[in-house]
Ligand SMILES: Nc1ncnc2c1ncn2[C@@H]1O[C@H](COP(=O)(O)OP(=O)(O)OP(=O)(O)O)[C@@H](O)[C@H]1O
């Protein structure tokens with residue numbers, strides 16, 4: 001039997017926040033593995049470090065927080081050691097995060113189709129038309145009714161637009 005392909009391996013990750021009131025050891029030695037086709041759920045009480053773990057893997061921890069130890073291996077890439085511009089290429093392309101706060105998830109002012117298309121243009125190099133087509137396909141796949149016939153590309157004041165709000169789940 002073939003070995004399962006390992007997509008993500010985190011070893012002994014430690015992310016601490018160096019605050020004026022002392023060091024918060026938000027994540028203090030977590031290790032995990034995710035193989036292709038598998039799903040891993042992190043469960044724990046509020047404040048136990050689920051979000052900080054995810055943000056660390058995405059390399060989105062801002063000061064006073066810092067990854068102080070550990071290895072984050074994404075399909076052979078040592079994420080902890082990548083330069084920021086390399087990381088920017090990987091983020092949203094090979095690894096993404098659906099944020100818990102709805103306001104930072106999708107922008108309600110812009111159409112969801114355009115927001116998906118924009119990401120495909122940036123990360124996949126699609127032209128506008130191809131990106132729009134793919135956005136429609138993806139929305140159809142997740143069951144958004146008549147994604148094709150809705151008006152995605154015109155200005156936000158048009159009546160038939162779809163706001164992102166109805167397709168957000170509760171990800172608290
Ligand atoms: N910027 C920060 N400065 C100081 N401490 C922080 C900072 N961000 C997070 N923490 C601390 O890190 C710890 C882990 O927080 P985290 O947000 O990862 O929890 P969580 O498991 O995602 O909780 P929830 O279920 O409520 O989302 C908490 O004690 C939190 O107070």
Ligand SMILES: [Mg+2]
Pocket residue numbers: 050051052100172
């Ligand atoms: Mg959280």
